[in-house]
Amino acid sequence: SSELTQDPAVSVALGQTVRITCQGDSLRTYYASWYQQKPGQAPVLVIYGQNNRPSGIPDRFSGSSSGNTASLTITGAQAEDEADYYCNSRDSSGNHRVFGTGTKVTVL
Amino acid sequence: EVQLVESGGGLVQPGGSLRLSCAASGFTFYTYSMNWVRQAPGKGLEWISYITSGGVIIHYADSVKGRFTISRDNAKKSLFLHMNSLRAEDTAVYYCARHYSDSSGEAFDYWGQGILVAVSS
Numbered sequence: 001s002s003e004l005t006q007d008p009a010v011s012v013a014l015g016q017t018v019r020i021t022c023q024g025d026s027l028r029t030y031y032a033s034w035y036q037q038k039p040g041q042a043p044v045l046v047i048y049g050q051n052n053r054p055s056g057i058p059d060r061f062s063g064s065s066s067g068n069t070a071s072l073t074i075t076g077a078q079a080e081d082e083a084d085y086y087c088n089s090r091d092s093s094g095n096h097r098v099f100g101t102g103t104k105v106t107v108l
Numbered sequence: 109e110v111q112l113v114e115s116g117g118g119l120v121q122p123g124g125s126l127r128l129s130c131a132a133s134g135f136t137f138y139t140y141s142m143n144w145v146r147q148a149p150g151k152g153l154e155w156i157s158y159i160t161s162g163g164v165i166i167h168y169a170d171s172v173k174g175r176f177t178i179s180r181d182n183a184k185k186s187l188f189l190h191m192n193s194l195r196a197e198d199t200a201v202y203y204c205a206r207h208y209s210d211s212s213g214e215a216f217d218y219w220g221q222g223i224l225v226a227v228s229s
Binding site for chain 1 (some may be wrong): 143145152153154155158167169202208210212213214215216217218219220221222
Protein backbone atom coordinates (compact mmCIF):
# COMPACT_ATOMS: atom_id res chain seq x y z
CA SER A 1 0.00 0.00 0.00
CA SER A 2 1.16 3.53 -0.70
CA GLU A 3 1.84 6.25 1.78
CA LEU A 4 0.45 9.75 2.13
CA THR A 5 2.87 12.25 3.63
CA GLN A 6 1.91 15.42 5.50
CA ASP A 7 3.94 18.04 7.33
CA PRO A 8 3.74 17.25 11.07
CA ALA A 9 2.77 20.76 12.16
CA VAL A 10 1.95 24.21 10.85
CA SER A 11 0.95 27.44 12.53
CA VAL A 12 -1.17 30.32 11.29
CA ALA A 13 -2.03 33.72 12.69
CA LEU A 14 -5.67 34.32 13.48
CA GLY A 15 -7.48 35.42 10.32
CA GLN A 16 -4.66 34.45 7.99
CA THR A 17 -4.47 31.66 5.41
CA VAL A 18 -2.81 28.27 5.84
CA ARG A 19 -2.32 25.47 3.33
CA ILE A 20 -1.88 21.85 4.42
CA THR A 21 -0.44 19.45 1.87
CA CYS A 22 -0.64 15.70 1.36
CA GLN A 23 1.75 13.92 -0.99
CA GLY A 24 1.53 10.45 -2.46
CA ASP A 25 1.70 8.63 -5.75
CA SER A 26 -1.93 7.47 -5.55
CA LEU A 27 -3.06 11.11 -5.60
CA ARG A 28 -2.23 11.20 -9.29
CA THR A 29 -5.21 8.85 -9.74
CA TYR A 30 -7.54 9.40 -6.80
CA TYR A 31 -8.88 12.48 -5.05
CA ALA A 32 -8.16 12.99 -1.38
CA SER A 33 -10.65 13.61 1.39
CA TRP A 34 -9.76 15.69 4.45
CA TYR A 35 -10.68 15.25 8.11
CA GLN A 36 -10.45 17.54 11.11
CA GLN A 37 -9.93 15.96 14.52
CA LYS A 38 -9.99 17.82 17.80
CA PRO A 39 -8.65 16.23 21.02
CA GLY A 40 -10.88 13.50 22.36
CA GLN A 41 -13.29 13.70 19.44
CA ALA A 42 -14.01 11.64 16.36
CA PRO A 43 -12.76 12.95 13.02
CA VAL A 44 -15.04 15.19 10.96
CA LEU A 45 -15.08 15.26 7.16
CA VAL A 46 -14.30 18.77 5.85
CA ILE A 47 -13.48 18.28 2.15
CA TYR A 48 -13.86 15.48 -0.38
CA GLY A 49 -13.43 15.06 -4.11
CA GLN A 50 -12.14 17.91 -6.20
CA ASN A 51 -13.39 20.54 -3.72
CA ASN A 52 -16.64 19.53 -2.03
CA ARG A 53 -17.70 20.63 1.43
CA PRO A 54 -20.27 18.65 3.41
CA SER A 55 -23.20 20.55 4.80
CA GLY A 56 -22.20 22.60 7.83
CA ILE A 57 -18.53 23.00 6.93
CA PRO A 58 -17.58 26.69 6.64
CA ASP A 59 -16.58 27.95 3.20
CA ARG A 60 -13.19 29.03 4.53
CA PHE A 61 -12.19 25.38 3.97
CA SER A 62 -11.27 24.48 0.39
CA GLY A 63 -9.42 21.73 -1.40
CA SER A 64 -7.27 21.41 -4.48
CA SER A 65 -5.02 18.89 -6.18
CA SER A 66 -2.09 18.93 -8.58
CA GLY A 67 0.01 15.96 -9.63
CA ASN A 68 0.86 13.89 -6.56
CA THR A 69 -0.16 16.58 -4.06
CA ALA A 70 -3.53 17.36 -2.52
CA SER A 71 -4.01 20.53 -0.48
CA LEU A 72 -6.44 21.78 2.14
CA THR A 73 -6.58 25.55 2.52
CA ILE A 74 -8.11 27.43 5.42
CA THR A 75 -8.72 31.04 4.38
CA GLY A 76 -9.17 33.29 7.38
CA ALA A 77 -8.31 30.75 10.08
CA GLN A 78 -10.34 30.88 13.27
CA ALA A 79 -9.40 29.76 16.75
CA GLU A 80 -11.79 26.81 16.44
CA ASP A 81 -9.83 25.52 13.44
CA GLU A 82 -6.97 24.48 15.71
CA ALA A 83 -6.93 20.70 15.32
CA ASP A 84 -5.22 17.76 13.66
CA TYR A 85 -5.95 17.33 9.97
CA TYR A 86 -5.67 14.10 8.02
CA CYS A 87 -5.92 13.38 4.32
CA ASN A 88 -7.20 10.06 3.01
CA SER A 89 -7.28 8.39 -0.37
CA ARG A 90 -7.09 5.00 -2.00
CA ASP A 91 -3.72 3.35 -2.33
CA SER A 92 -2.17 2.49 -5.70
CA SER A 93 -4.04 -0.83 -5.84
CA GLY A 94 -7.32 1.01 -5.54
CA ASN A 95 -8.59 -1.47 -2.95
CA HIS A 96 -7.15 -0.12 0.26
CA ARG A 97 -7.68 3.26 1.84
CA VAL A 98 -4.80 5.06 3.50
CA PHE A 99 -4.60 8.07 5.80
CA GLY A 100 -1.93 10.68 5.71
CA THR A 101 0.46 11.10 8.61
CA GLY A 102 -1.50 14.06 9.95
CA THR A 103 -0.83 17.78 10.42
CA LYS A 104 -1.31 19.64 13.67
CA VAL A 105 -2.59 23.16 12.97
CA THR A 106 -1.99 25.80 15.62
CA VAL A 107 -3.81 29.12 15.38
CA LEU A 108 -1.75 31.89 16.97
CA GLU B 109 -29.96 12.28 12.19
CA VAL B 110 -27.23 9.83 11.24
CA GLN B 111 -25.83 8.00 14.25
CA LEU B 112 -23.16 5.33 14.57
CA VAL B 113 -22.60 3.84 18.00
CA GLU B 114 -19.77 1.40 18.69
CA SER B 115 -19.77 -1.13 21.50
CA GLY B 116 -17.90 -4.22 22.62
CA GLY B 117 -14.53 -2.75 23.45
CA GLY B 118 -12.52 -3.33 26.58
CA LEU B 119 -9.41 -4.93 28.02
CA VAL B 120 -8.24 -8.22 26.49
CA GLN B 121 -5.11 -10.29 26.92
CA PRO B 122 -2.62 -10.77 24.08
CA GLY B 123 -3.77 -13.60 21.84
CA GLY B 124 -7.37 -13.06 22.84
CA SER B 125 -10.46 -12.20 20.82
CA LEU B 126 -13.05 -9.46 20.84
CA ARG B 127 -16.06 -8.51 18.73
CA LEU B 128 -16.91 -4.88 18.10
CA SER B 129 -20.36 -3.79 17.01
CA CYS B 130 -21.54 -0.59 15.37
CA ALA B 131 -25.25 0.21 15.52
CA ALA B 132 -26.46 2.49 12.74
CA SER B 133 -29.52 4.69 12.66
CA GLY B 134 -30.89 7.67 10.77
CA PHE B 135 -30.06 6.40 7.27
CA THR B 136 -30.72 3.45 4.95
CA PHE B 137 -27.90 1.27 6.27
CA TYR B 138 -28.20 -1.43 3.62
CA THR B 139 -27.35 1.02 0.82
CA TYR B 140 -24.00 2.17 2.23
CA SER B 141 -20.56 0.61 2.35
CA MET B 142 -18.89 0.85 5.74
CA ASN B 143 -15.40 1.03 7.21
CA TRP B 144 -13.47 0.47 10.41
CA VAL B 145 -10.72 2.93 11.29
CA ARG B 146 -8.53 2.88 14.38
CA GLN B 147 -6.26 5.27 16.24
CA ALA B 148 -3.56 4.10 18.63
CA PRO B 149 -2.96 6.36 21.65
CA GLY B 150 -1.25 9.56 20.55
CA LYS B 151 -0.98 8.33 16.97
CA GLY B 152 -2.66 9.00 13.63
CA LEU B 153 -5.65 7.41 11.95
CA GLU B 154 -5.32 3.98 10.38
CA TRP B 155 -7.92 2.53 7.99
CA ILE B 156 -8.31 -1.18 8.68
CA SER B 157 -11.31 -2.60 6.82
CA TYR B 158 -14.06 -1.94 4.27
CA ILE B 159 -17.25 -3.79 3.35
CA THR B 160 -19.70 -3.04 0.56
CA SER B 161 -23.41 -2.54 1.18
CA GLY B 162 -24.26 -6.18 0.46
CA GLY B 163 -21.15 -7.57 2.08
CA VAL B 164 -19.84 -9.02 -1.17
CA ILE B 165 -16.60 -7.04 -1.41
CA ILE B 166 -14.32 -6.82 1.63
CA HIS B 167 -10.84 -5.36 2.03
CA TYR B 168 -8.39 -5.34 4.92
CA ALA B 169 -5.23 -3.46 5.76
CA ASP B 170 -2.17 -5.69 5.79
CA SER B 171 -1.77 -5.07 9.53
CA VAL B 172 -4.99 -6.97 10.36
CA LYS B 173 -5.51 -9.29 7.39
CA GLY B 174 -5.97 -12.88 8.52
CA ARG B 175 -6.75 -11.86 12.11
CA PHE B 176 -9.74 -9.51 11.79
CA THR B 177 -13.06 -10.17 10.04
CA ILE B 178 -15.54 -7.49 9.06
CA SER B 179 -19.21 -8.38 8.65
CA ARG B 180 -22.62 -6.76 8.69
CA ASP B 181 -26.27 -7.56 9.39
CA ASN B 182 -28.38 -5.24 7.27
CA ALA B 183 -31.61 -6.39 8.89
CA LYS B 184 -30.25 -5.29 12.28
CA LYS B 185 -28.48 -2.20 10.84
CA SER B 186 -25.25 -3.34 12.40
CA LEU B 187 -21.59 -3.56 11.44
CA PHE B 188 -19.16 -5.89 13.18
CA LEU B 189 -15.43 -6.40 13.57
CA HIS B 190 -14.29 -9.77 14.83
CA MET B 191 -10.75 -9.49 16.16
CA ASN B 192 -8.63 -12.56 16.83
CA SER B 193 -5.01 -13.10 17.87
CA LEU B 194 -4.91 -9.63 19.37
CA ARG B 195 -1.56 -7.98 19.93
CA ALA B 196 -0.41 -5.06 22.05
CA GLU B 197 -0.12 -2.98 18.89
CA ASP B 198 -3.87 -3.42 18.27
CA THR B 199 -4.52 -1.19 21.27
CA ALA B 200 -6.47 1.75 19.88
CA VAL B 201 -9.75 3.59 19.68
CA TYR B 202 -11.81 1.89 16.97
CA TYR B 203 -14.23 3.91 14.86
CA CYS B 204 -16.88 2.77 12.44
CA ALA B 205 -17.36 5.16 9.56
CA ARG B 206 -19.92 5.38 6.80
CA HIS B 207 -18.56 5.29 3.26
CA TYR B 208 -19.96 7.99 1.01
CA SER B 209 -19.41 8.00 -2.75
CA ASP B 210 -20.73 10.15 -5.58
CA SER B 211 -19.51 11.41 -8.94
CA SER B 212 -17.34 13.96 -7.14
CA GLY B 213 -15.39 11.53 -5.02
CA GLU B 214 -15.62 9.42 -1.89
CA ALA B 215 -15.13 9.90 1.82
CA PHE B 216 -15.93 8.71 5.30
CA ASP B 217 -18.79 11.10 5.92
CA TYR B 218 -20.08 10.02 9.33
CA TRP B 219 -18.14 8.52 12.23
CA GLY B 220 -19.04 6.88 15.48
CA GLN B 221 -17.71 8.21 18.79
CA GLY B 222 -15.15 5.42 18.96
CA ILE B 223 -14.56 2.53 21.35
CA LEU B 224 -11.34 1.70 23.17
CA VAL B 225 -9.71 -1.69 22.79
CA ALA B 226 -6.76 -2.31 25.12
CA VAL B 227 -4.60 -5.40 24.65
CA SER B 228 -2.51 -6.08 27.72
CA SER B 229 -1.67 -8.81 30.16
